[in-house]
Amino acid sequence: MGLVIEIRGLSKVYPTPERPQGLKVLDDIAFGVEEGEFLTVVGPSGCGKTTLLEIMAGLRKPTSGGIYLDGRMITDPDPAIGIVFQEESTFPWLTVEENIGFGLRMKGVGKDERERRVQEVIDLVELPGFEKRYPFELSGGMRQRVSLARTVIMHPRVILMDEPFGALDEQTRLTLGLEILRIAERTQSTIALITHSINEAVLLSDRIVVLTRRPGRVKSVIPSKLAKPRSVDTLSDALFARLVGQIWKDLREEGYRERDEG
Protein backbone atom coordinates (compact mmCIF):
# COMPACT_ATOMS: atom_id res chain seq x y z
CA MET A 1 0.00 0.00 0.00
CA GLY A 2 1.35 3.42 -0.97
CA LEU A 3 0.96 6.73 0.77
CA VAL A 4 -2.12 8.68 -0.31
CA ILE A 5 -1.34 11.74 1.78
CA GLU A 6 2.09 12.68 2.99
CA ILE A 7 2.89 15.54 5.37
CA ARG A 8 6.46 16.79 5.08
CA GLY A 9 8.12 19.14 7.60
CA LEU A 10 4.89 21.05 8.18
CA SER A 11 4.89 24.08 10.48
CA LYS A 12 2.28 26.73 11.09
CA VAL A 13 2.75 30.09 12.78
CA TYR A 14 -0.21 32.43 13.39
CA PRO A 15 0.61 36.14 13.48
CA THR A 16 -0.45 37.72 16.79
CA PRO A 17 -0.23 41.35 17.93
CA GLU A 18 1.32 40.29 21.28
CA ARG A 19 4.20 38.23 19.87
CA PRO A 20 6.40 39.62 17.10
CA GLN A 21 7.52 36.10 16.13
CA GLY A 22 3.90 34.89 16.03
CA LEU A 23 2.27 31.90 17.71
CA LYS A 24 3.69 28.59 16.55
CA VAL A 25 0.99 25.91 16.64
CA LEU A 26 2.58 23.16 14.55
CA ASP A 27 6.27 22.34 14.32
CA ASP A 28 7.90 20.06 11.78
CA ILE A 29 5.03 17.57 11.48
CA ALA A 30 5.79 14.59 9.26
CA PHE A 31 3.75 11.44 8.70
CA GLY A 32 1.78 9.76 5.94
CA VAL A 33 -1.62 8.14 5.49
CA GLU A 34 -1.64 4.90 3.55
CA GLU A 35 -4.25 3.82 1.04
CA GLY A 36 -7.30 2.34 2.81
CA GLU A 37 -5.89 3.21 6.22
CA PHE A 38 -7.84 4.64 9.16
CA LEU A 39 -5.43 7.00 10.89
CA THR A 40 -6.26 9.02 13.96
CA VAL A 41 -4.49 12.07 15.37
CA VAL A 42 -4.81 12.66 19.12
CA GLY A 43 -3.22 15.31 21.25
CA PRO A 44 -3.77 17.73 24.12
CA SER A 45 -6.24 20.60 23.69
CA GLY A 46 -4.76 23.46 21.67
CA CYS A 47 -1.98 21.37 20.13
CA GLY A 48 -3.07 22.32 16.60
CA LYS A 49 -5.06 19.21 15.58
CA THR A 50 -7.78 21.18 13.80
CA THR A 51 -5.22 23.47 12.15
CA LEU A 52 -3.38 20.37 10.90
CA LEU A 53 -6.59 18.93 9.43
CA GLU A 54 -7.54 22.22 7.78
CA ILE A 55 -4.09 22.45 6.21
CA MET A 56 -4.49 18.85 4.99
CA ALA A 57 -7.83 19.88 3.43
CA GLY A 58 -6.24 22.87 1.69
CA LEU A 59 -8.36 25.30 3.74
CA ARG A 60 -5.28 26.88 5.38
CA LYS A 61 -1.77 27.51 4.16
CA PRO A 62 1.18 26.09 6.08
CA THR A 63 3.99 28.45 7.09
CA SER A 64 6.54 25.88 5.90
CA GLY A 65 6.51 22.33 4.66
CA GLY A 66 3.66 20.86 2.67
CA ILE A 67 0.94 18.30 2.11
CA TYR A 68 1.27 15.89 -0.80
CA LEU A 69 -1.64 13.95 -2.28
CA ASP A 70 -0.34 11.07 -4.41
CA GLY A 71 2.94 12.98 -4.63
CA ARG A 72 1.26 16.21 -5.77
CA MET A 73 1.51 19.24 -3.46
CA ILE A 74 -1.84 20.51 -2.13
CA THR A 75 -2.21 24.27 -1.80
CA ASP A 76 -5.98 24.66 -2.19
CA PRO A 77 -9.06 22.53 -1.48
CA ASP A 78 -9.00 19.50 -3.72
CA PRO A 79 -11.98 17.40 -4.87
CA ALA A 80 -9.97 14.30 -3.94
CA ILE A 81 -10.06 15.34 -0.27
CA GLY A 82 -13.38 15.38 1.56
CA ILE A 83 -13.90 16.76 5.03
CA VAL A 84 -16.46 16.24 7.80
CA PHE A 85 -16.52 19.01 10.38
CA GLN A 86 -17.15 18.92 14.10
CA GLU A 87 -19.65 21.78 13.99
CA GLU A 88 -23.16 21.46 12.67
CA SER A 89 -22.59 21.85 8.93
CA THR A 90 -25.78 20.60 7.28
CA PHE A 91 -27.56 23.42 5.44
CA PRO A 92 -30.86 24.14 7.21
CA TRP A 93 -32.57 25.35 4.02
CA LEU A 94 -32.02 22.01 2.24
CA THR A 95 -33.64 18.63 2.83
CA VAL A 96 -31.55 15.58 3.65
CA GLU A 97 -31.37 14.49 0.00
CA GLU A 98 -30.60 18.03 -1.19
CA ASN A 99 -27.86 18.36 1.42
CA ILE A 100 -26.31 15.06 0.38
CA GLY A 101 -26.54 15.84 -3.34
CA PHE A 102 -25.32 19.44 -2.91
CA GLY A 103 -21.74 18.83 -4.05
CA LEU A 104 -22.88 16.82 -7.07
CA ARG A 105 -25.33 19.56 -8.08
CA MET A 106 -22.58 22.17 -7.83
CA LYS A 107 -20.44 19.98 -10.09
CA GLY A 108 -23.27 19.89 -12.64
CA VAL A 109 -24.05 16.17 -12.28
CA GLY A 110 -27.39 15.38 -13.99
CA LYS A 111 -30.55 14.90 -11.96
CA ASP A 112 -30.97 11.18 -12.69
CA GLU A 113 -27.44 10.24 -11.74
CA ARG A 114 -27.56 12.54 -8.74
CA GLU A 115 -30.75 10.94 -7.44
CA ARG A 116 -29.33 7.46 -7.94
CA ARG A 117 -26.12 8.26 -6.09
CA VAL A 118 -27.97 10.10 -3.31
CA GLN A 119 -30.20 7.07 -2.76
CA GLU A 120 -27.17 4.76 -2.64
CA VAL A 121 -25.48 6.90 -0.01
CA ILE A 122 -28.69 7.35 1.98
CA ASP A 123 -28.91 3.56 2.18
CA LEU A 124 -25.21 3.39 3.10
CA VAL A 125 -25.56 5.77 6.06
CA GLU A 126 -28.89 4.16 6.99
CA LEU A 127 -31.11 7.19 6.57
CA PRO A 128 -33.84 5.81 4.26
CA GLY A 129 -37.20 7.44 4.93
CA PHE A 130 -35.59 10.75 5.91
CA GLU A 131 -34.90 12.02 2.37
CA LYS A 132 -37.45 14.83 2.51
CA ARG A 133 -36.75 15.85 6.10
CA TYR A 134 -34.95 19.06 7.05
CA PRO A 135 -31.92 19.01 9.39
CA PHE A 136 -33.89 20.52 12.29
CA GLU A 137 -36.10 17.43 12.21
CA LEU A 138 -33.09 15.12 12.79
CA SER A 139 -31.03 14.22 15.86
CA GLY A 140 -27.40 15.36 16.18
CA GLY A 141 -26.14 11.89 15.19
CA MET A 142 -28.37 11.79 12.12
CA ARG A 143 -27.20 15.25 11.04
CA GLN A 144 -23.58 14.04 11.27
CA ARG A 145 -24.52 11.09 9.07
CA VAL A 146 -25.90 13.56 6.52
CA SER A 147 -22.58 15.47 6.65
CA LEU A 148 -20.68 12.22 6.20
CA ALA A 149 -22.94 11.20 3.31
CA ARG A 150 -22.43 14.60 1.63
CA THR A 151 -18.67 13.91 1.72
CA VAL A 152 -18.79 10.20 0.81
CA ILE A 153 -20.98 10.80 -2.27
CA MET A 154 -18.15 12.80 -3.88
CA HIS A 155 -15.94 9.66 -3.81
CA PRO A 156 -12.89 11.44 -2.38
CA ARG A 157 -9.53 9.66 -2.17
CA VAL A 158 -9.25 10.70 1.48
CA ILE A 159 -11.88 11.66 4.03
CA LEU A 160 -10.73 13.99 6.80
CA MET A 161 -12.82 14.14 9.97
CA ASP A 162 -12.46 16.85 12.56
CA GLU A 163 -13.89 15.44 15.80
CA PRO A 164 -17.15 14.59 14.03
CA PHE A 165 -18.61 13.03 17.17
CA GLY A 166 -17.46 15.79 19.52
CA ALA A 167 -20.94 17.12 20.20
CA LEU A 168 -22.59 13.69 20.60
CA ASP A 169 -23.25 11.57 23.67
CA GLU A 170 -20.99 8.59 24.42
CA GLN A 171 -23.42 5.94 23.17
CA THR A 172 -24.07 7.73 19.87
CA ARG A 173 -20.33 8.35 19.43
CA LEU A 174 -19.60 4.67 19.75
CA THR A 175 -22.40 3.59 17.40
CA LEU A 176 -21.54 6.21 14.82
CA GLY A 177 -17.82 5.41 15.06
CA LEU A 178 -18.47 1.75 14.30
CA GLU A 179 -20.79 2.74 11.45
CA ILE A 180 -18.03 4.87 9.96
CA LEU A 181 -15.71 1.86 10.13
CA ARG A 182 -18.31 -0.20 8.26
CA ILE A 183 -18.79 2.54 5.65
CA ALA A 184 -15.01 2.97 5.27
CA GLU A 185 -14.61 -0.76 4.67
CA ARG A 186 -17.45 -0.88 2.14
CA THR A 187 -16.23 2.16 0.24
CA GLN A 188 -12.54 1.29 0.79
CA SER A 189 -11.99 4.84 1.96
CA THR A 190 -8.83 6.28 3.43
CA ILE A 191 -9.68 8.20 6.58
CA ALA A 192 -7.79 10.63 8.80
CA LEU A 193 -9.65 11.41 12.02
CA ILE A 194 -8.93 14.07 14.61
CA THR A 195 -10.25 13.30 18.08
CA HIS A 196 -9.55 13.93 21.74
CA SER A 197 -11.15 10.62 22.72
CA ILE A 198 -8.48 7.97 23.28
CA ASN A 199 -11.00 5.13 23.32
CA GLU A 200 -12.42 6.28 20.00
CA ALA A 201 -8.93 6.54 18.51
CA VAL A 202 -7.99 3.01 19.55
CA LEU A 203 -11.32 1.46 18.59
CA LEU A 204 -11.36 2.85 15.06
CA SER A 205 -7.75 3.22 13.93
CA ASP A 206 -5.07 1.26 12.18
CA ARG A 207 -2.51 3.79 13.43
CA ILE A 208 -2.64 6.58 16.00
CA VAL A 209 -0.47 9.68 15.79
CA VAL A 210 0.04 11.35 19.16
CA LEU A 211 0.91 15.05 19.09
CA THR A 212 2.75 16.97 21.79
CA ARG A 213 1.28 20.05 23.42
CA ARG A 214 1.62 23.34 21.49
CA PRO A 215 3.52 23.70 19.29
CA GLY A 216 2.28 20.31 18.10
CA ARG A 217 4.99 17.85 17.08
CA VAL A 218 4.66 14.14 16.42
CA LYS A 219 5.38 12.48 19.78
CA SER A 220 4.65 8.92 18.76
CA VAL A 221 2.99 6.85 16.06
CA ILE A 222 1.26 3.80 17.51
CA PRO A 223 0.09 1.00 15.22
CA SER A 224 -2.98 -0.94 16.29
CA LYS A 225 -3.11 -4.68 15.68
CA LEU A 226 -6.62 -5.03 17.04
CA ALA A 227 -8.57 -7.67 15.13
CA LYS A 228 -11.11 -6.62 12.50
CA PRO A 229 -14.02 -6.24 12.12
CA ARG A 230 -14.20 -4.22 15.32
CA SER A 231 -17.24 -4.10 17.51
CA VAL A 232 -18.33 -3.18 21.03
CA ASP A 233 -16.53 -6.36 22.19
CA THR A 234 -13.23 -4.81 21.09
CA LEU A 235 -13.54 -2.46 24.06
CA SER A 236 -12.94 -5.37 26.44
CA ASP A 237 -9.93 -6.72 24.50
CA ALA A 238 -6.66 -6.78 26.50
CA LEU A 239 -4.77 -5.22 23.58
CA PHE A 240 -7.31 -2.38 23.50
CA ALA A 241 -6.56 -1.64 27.15
CA ARG A 242 -2.79 -1.76 26.53
CA LEU A 243 -3.05 0.67 23.60
CA VAL A 244 -5.24 3.05 25.59
CA GLY A 245 -2.67 2.89 28.42
CA GLN A 246 0.20 3.62 26.03
CA ILE A 247 -1.51 6.69 24.57
CA TRP A 248 -2.48 7.89 28.04
CA LYS A 249 1.18 7.58 29.10
CA ASP A 250 2.30 9.74 26.16
CA LEU A 251 -0.36 12.37 26.81
CA ARG A 252 0.31 12.36 30.55
CA GLU A 253 4.00 13.07 29.89
CA GLU A 254 2.88 16.10 27.89
CA GLY A 255 0.73 17.19 30.82
CA TYR A 256 3.68 16.85 33.23
CA ARG A 257 5.94 18.74 30.83
CA GLU A 258 3.46 21.59 30.66
CA ARG A 259 3.18 21.66 34.47
CA ASP A 260 6.99 21.56 34.97
CA GLU A 261 7.57 24.33 32.45
CA GLY A 262 4.90 26.37 34.21
Next chain:
Amino acid sequence: MKAEVAPLKKKIIATQWLVLAVAGVALGALLHFFRQPVLIPLDQILKGVWALTVDQGFLRAFSATMVLILGTFVCSTLTGCLLGMGMWRRKGLRDALAPLLQAYYALPSFALYPVFVGLLGMNVFPIVLTGWLFSFPAIALNVATGLLEVPEVYVKVGRSLSLSPRQLFFRIQLPASLPHWFTGFKLGFCYCLIAILASEFILSVSGVGRWLSDSFTGFEFQNLYAGIFIVLLLAAVIVLFLTWYEARFYRRWSVR
Protein backbone atom coordinates in the same frame (compact mmCIF):
# COMPACT_ATOMS: atom_id res chain seq x y z
CA MET B 1 -41.16 18.10 20.37
CA LYS B 2 -43.72 19.38 17.86
CA ALA B 3 -46.52 17.91 19.98
CA GLU B 4 -45.23 19.91 22.98
CA VAL B 5 -44.97 23.15 21.02
CA ALA B 6 -48.50 23.08 19.55
CA PRO B 7 -50.47 23.40 22.85
CA LEU B 8 -48.06 26.14 24.03
CA LYS B 9 -48.64 28.07 20.80
CA LYS B 10 -52.41 27.70 21.22
CA LYS B 11 -52.15 29.00 24.80
CA ILE B 12 -50.10 32.00 23.67
CA ILE B 13 -52.59 32.85 20.90
CA ALA B 14 -55.53 32.41 23.30
CA THR B 15 -53.81 34.72 25.83
CA GLN B 16 -53.18 37.33 23.13
CA TRP B 17 -56.88 37.30 22.14
CA LEU B 18 -57.92 37.52 25.78
CA VAL B 19 -55.65 40.51 26.40
CA LEU B 20 -56.99 42.22 23.26
CA ALA B 21 -60.60 41.56 24.28
CA VAL B 22 -60.04 42.84 27.84
CA ALA B 23 -58.22 45.90 26.50
CA GLY B 24 -61.06 46.58 24.05
CA VAL B 25 -63.73 46.29 26.73
CA ALA B 26 -61.68 48.46 29.12
CA LEU B 27 -61.17 51.11 26.44
CA GLY B 28 -64.87 51.05 25.54
CA ALA B 29 -65.81 51.44 29.20
CA LEU B 30 -63.38 54.33 29.66
CA LEU B 31 -64.65 56.12 26.55
CA HIS B 32 -68.23 55.59 27.66
CA PHE B 33 -67.39 56.88 31.13
CA PHE B 34 -65.67 60.01 29.86
CA ARG B 35 -68.18 60.35 26.96
CA GLN B 36 -65.34 60.93 24.50
CA PRO B 37 -66.69 61.47 21.00
CA VAL B 38 -63.31 60.86 19.29
CA LEU B 39 -63.56 57.06 19.06
CA ILE B 40 -66.45 55.64 17.11
CA PRO B 41 -67.82 52.07 17.15
CA LEU B 42 -66.07 49.45 15.04
CA ASP B 43 -69.13 48.87 12.82
CA GLN B 44 -69.11 52.58 11.94
CA ILE B 45 -65.41 52.33 11.09
CA LEU B 46 -66.08 49.33 8.84
CA LYS B 47 -68.92 51.18 7.12
CA GLY B 48 -66.49 54.06 6.61
CA VAL B 49 -63.95 51.64 5.10
CA TRP B 50 -66.58 50.41 2.66
CA ALA B 51 -67.49 53.99 1.75
CA LEU B 52 -63.82 54.88 1.18
CA THR B 53 -63.33 52.04 -1.28
CA VAL B 54 -65.58 53.93 -3.73
CA ASP B 55 -64.51 57.44 -2.74
CA GLN B 56 -62.64 58.90 -5.73
CA GLY B 57 -60.80 61.48 -3.61
CA PHE B 58 -59.51 58.87 -1.17
CA LEU B 59 -58.59 56.41 -3.92
CA ARG B 60 -56.54 59.08 -5.71
CA ALA B 61 -54.75 59.97 -2.50
CA PHE B 62 -54.27 56.30 -1.63
CA SER B 63 -52.82 55.33 -5.00
CA ALA B 64 -50.48 58.35 -5.00
CA THR B 65 -49.17 57.40 -1.56
CA MET B 66 -48.80 53.74 -2.52
CA VAL B 67 -46.71 54.68 -5.56
CA LEU B 68 -44.53 56.83 -3.30
CA ILE B 69 -44.15 54.11 -0.66
CA LEU B 70 -43.33 51.38 -3.17
CA GLY B 71 -40.95 53.59 -5.15
CA THR B 72 -39.14 54.68 -1.99
CA PHE B 73 -39.04 51.09 -0.72
CA VAL B 74 -37.46 49.91 -3.99
CA CYS B 75 -34.81 52.69 -3.70
CA SER B 76 -34.17 51.79 -0.05
CA THR B 77 -33.91 48.10 -0.86
CA LEU B 78 -31.42 48.65 -3.68
CA THR B 79 -29.21 51.07 -1.74
CA GLY B 80 -29.61 49.13 1.53
CA CYS B 81 -28.59 45.82 -0.08
CA LEU B 82 -25.61 47.37 -1.87
CA LEU B 83 -24.42 49.18 1.24
CA GLY B 84 -24.99 46.10 3.40
CA MET B 85 -22.94 43.95 1.04
CA GLY B 86 -20.25 46.64 0.94
CA MET B 87 -20.10 46.66 4.74
CA TRP B 88 -19.83 42.88 4.73
CA ARG B 89 -16.97 42.81 2.23
CA ARG B 90 -15.04 45.87 3.46
CA LYS B 91 -14.13 45.95 7.13
CA GLY B 92 -13.08 49.59 6.90
CA LEU B 93 -16.49 50.60 5.55
CA ARG B 94 -18.18 48.50 8.23
CA ASP B 95 -16.13 50.00 11.05
CA ALA B 96 -16.82 53.49 9.75
CA LEU B 97 -20.55 53.14 9.02
CA ALA B 98 -21.99 50.58 11.44
CA PRO B 99 -21.84 52.81 14.57
CA LEU B 100 -23.29 55.73 12.61
CA LEU B 101 -26.14 53.66 11.20
CA GLN B 102 -26.89 52.10 14.57
CA ALA B 103 -26.95 55.53 16.25
CA TYR B 104 -29.03 56.86 13.37
CA TYR B 105 -32.22 55.36 14.81
CA ALA B 106 -31.95 57.74 17.75
CA LEU B 107 -31.96 60.76 15.44
CA PRO B 108 -35.27 62.54 14.77
CA SER B 109 -34.96 62.24 10.99
CA PHE B 110 -38.41 63.83 10.57
CA ALA B 111 -36.85 67.02 11.87
CA LEU B 112 -35.05 67.18 8.53
CA TYR B 113 -38.29 67.11 6.55
CA PRO B 114 -38.90 70.89 6.72
CA VAL B 115 -35.27 71.39 5.69
CA PHE B 116 -35.81 69.13 2.67
CA VAL B 117 -39.00 71.04 1.82
CA GLY B 118 -37.00 74.25 1.98
CA LEU B 119 -34.28 72.80 -0.24
CA LEU B 120 -36.34 70.79 -2.71
CA GLY B 121 -39.73 72.49 -2.65
CA MET B 122 -43.17 71.30 -1.68
CA ASN B 123 -43.35 68.18 -3.86
CA VAL B 124 -42.74 64.45 -3.58
CA PHE B 125 -38.93 64.66 -3.36
CA PRO B 126 -38.69 65.72 0.31
CA ILE B 127 -41.15 62.92 1.18
CA VAL B 128 -39.22 60.31 -0.77
CA LEU B 129 -35.92 61.51 0.73
CA THR B 130 -37.32 61.32 4.27
CA GLY B 131 -38.73 57.84 3.64
CA TRP B 132 -35.49 56.64 2.07
CA LEU B 133 -33.33 58.06 4.87
CA PHE B 134 -35.58 56.41 7.43
CA SER B 135 -35.68 52.94 5.87
CA PHE B 136 -32.43 52.10 4.06
CA PRO B 137 -30.25 51.87 7.22
CA ALA B 138 -32.44 49.05 8.58
CA ILE B 139 -32.00 47.11 5.33
CA ALA B 140 -28.24 47.79 5.11
CA LEU B 141 -27.60 46.77 8.73
CA ASN B 142 -29.64 43.58 8.45
CA VAL B 143 -28.02 42.55 5.16
CA ALA B 144 -24.54 43.16 6.60
CA THR B 145 -25.35 41.36 9.86
CA GLY B 146 -26.88 38.40 8.02
CA LEU B 147 -23.86 37.93 5.78
CA LEU B 148 -21.39 38.39 8.65
CA GLU B 149 -23.21 35.82 10.76
CA VAL B 150 -23.15 33.03 8.18
CA PRO B 151 -21.48 30.18 10.11
CA GLU B 152 -17.86 29.82 9.04
CA VAL B 153 -18.30 26.08 8.75
CA TYR B 154 -20.78 26.56 5.86
CA VAL B 155 -18.14 28.53 3.97
CA LYS B 156 -15.56 25.82 4.75
CA VAL B 157 -17.93 23.19 3.37
CA GLY B 158 -18.30 25.25 0.20
CA ARG B 159 -14.54 25.74 -0.13
CA SER B 160 -13.86 22.04 0.51
CA LEU B 161 -16.25 21.28 -2.38
CA SER B 162 -14.18 23.69 -4.56
CA LEU B 163 -17.12 26.05 -5.17
CA SER B 164 -16.47 29.18 -7.20
CA PRO B 165 -16.90 32.52 -5.35
CA ARG B 166 -20.18 33.00 -7.25
CA GLN B 167 -21.48 29.56 -6.22
CA LEU B 168 -20.31 30.17 -2.66
CA PHE B 169 -22.29 33.42 -2.49
CA PHE B 170 -25.47 32.36 -4.26
CA ARG B 171 -25.66 28.78 -2.97
CA ILE B 172 -24.42 29.17 0.60
CA GLN B 173 -23.92 32.71 1.90
CA LEU B 174 -27.12 34.16 0.43
CA PRO B 175 -29.56 31.42 1.50
CA ALA B 176 -27.87 31.21 4.92
CA SER B 177 -28.38 34.95 5.46
CA LEU B 178 -31.81 35.32 3.81
CA PRO B 179 -33.79 35.49 7.07
CA HIS B 180 -31.82 38.63 7.99
CA TRP B 181 -32.40 40.13 4.53
CA PHE B 182 -36.14 39.65 4.86
CA THR B 183 -36.15 41.10 8.38
CA GLY B 184 -34.47 44.16 6.86
CA PHE B 185 -37.05 44.32 4.06
CA LYS B 186 -39.97 44.12 6.50
CA LEU B 187 -38.48 46.77 8.78
CA GLY B 188 -37.54 48.91 5.79
CA PHE B 189 -41.07 48.73 4.39
CA CYS B 190 -42.65 49.66 7.73
CA TYR B 191 -40.23 52.58 8.17
CA CYS B 192 -40.99 53.72 4.62
CA LEU B 193 -44.71 53.62 5.28
CA ILE B 194 -44.40 55.48 8.59
CA ALA B 195 -42.07 58.15 7.19
CA ILE B 196 -44.13 58.84 4.08
CA LEU B 197 -47.50 58.97 5.84
CA ALA B 198 -46.07 61.13 8.61
CA SER B 199 -44.40 63.49 6.10
CA GLU B 200 -47.65 63.81 4.18
CA PHE B 201 -49.51 64.36 7.43
CA ILE B 202 -47.16 67.13 8.56
CA LEU B 203 -46.75 69.13 5.36
CA SER B 204 -48.07 68.02 2.01
CA VAL B 205 -50.70 68.88 -0.54
CA SER B 206 -51.66 65.30 -1.43
CA GLY B 207 -51.60 61.67 -0.34
CA VAL B 208 -53.26 59.59 2.35
CA GLY B 209 -51.31 61.40 5.09
CA ARG B 210 -52.78 64.71 3.98
CA TRP B 211 -56.20 63.10 3.64
CA LEU B 212 -55.98 61.79 7.24
CA SER B 213 -54.78 65.20 8.40
CA ASP B 214 -57.78 66.89 6.75
CA SER B 215 -60.15 64.35 8.33
CA PHE B 216 -58.53 64.93 11.71
CA THR B 217 -58.74 68.72 11.60
CA GLY B 218 -62.28 68.54 10.14
CA PHE B 219 -63.56 66.22 12.95
CA GLU B 220 -64.50 63.59 10.33
CA PHE B 221 -63.76 60.72 12.69
CA GLN B 222 -65.44 58.00 10.63
CA ASN B 223 -63.23 58.88 7.66
CA LEU B 224 -60.18 59.26 9.90
CA TYR B 225 -60.49 55.81 11.51
CA ALA B 226 -61.55 54.17 8.27
CA GLY B 227 -58.44 55.61 6.61
CA ILE B 228 -56.20 54.46 9.48
CA PHE B 229 -57.84 51.03 9.31
CA ILE B 230 -57.10 50.73 5.59
CA VAL B 231 -53.47 51.82 6.09
CA LEU B 232 -52.97 49.34 8.96
CA LEU B 233 -54.61 46.59 6.93
CA LEU B 234 -52.37 47.32 3.97
CA ALA B 235 -49.23 47.33 6.14
CA ALA B 236 -50.23 44.00 7.71
CA VAL B 237 -51.00 42.47 4.29
CA ILE B 238 -47.66 43.57 2.83
CA VAL B 239 -45.65 42.36 5.85
CA LEU B 240 -47.53 39.03 5.76
CA PHE B 241 -46.87 38.82 2.02
CA LEU B 242 -43.13 39.39 2.63
CA THR B 243 -43.16 36.69 5.34
CA TRP B 244 -44.94 34.24 3.01
CA TYR B 245 -42.63 35.15 0.14
CA GLU B 246 -39.60 34.67 2.38
CA ALA B 247 -40.63 31.07 3.12
CA ARG B 248 -41.43 30.42 -0.55
CA PHE B 249 -38.24 32.10 -1.77
CA TYR B 250 -36.15 30.16 0.74
CA ARG B 251 -37.60 26.92 -0.53
CA ARG B 252 -37.36 27.79 -4.23
CA TRP B 253 -33.82 29.09 -3.84
CA SER B 254 -32.76 25.85 -2.26
CA VAL B 255 -34.03 23.56 -5.01
CA ARG B 256 -32.91 25.59 -8.01
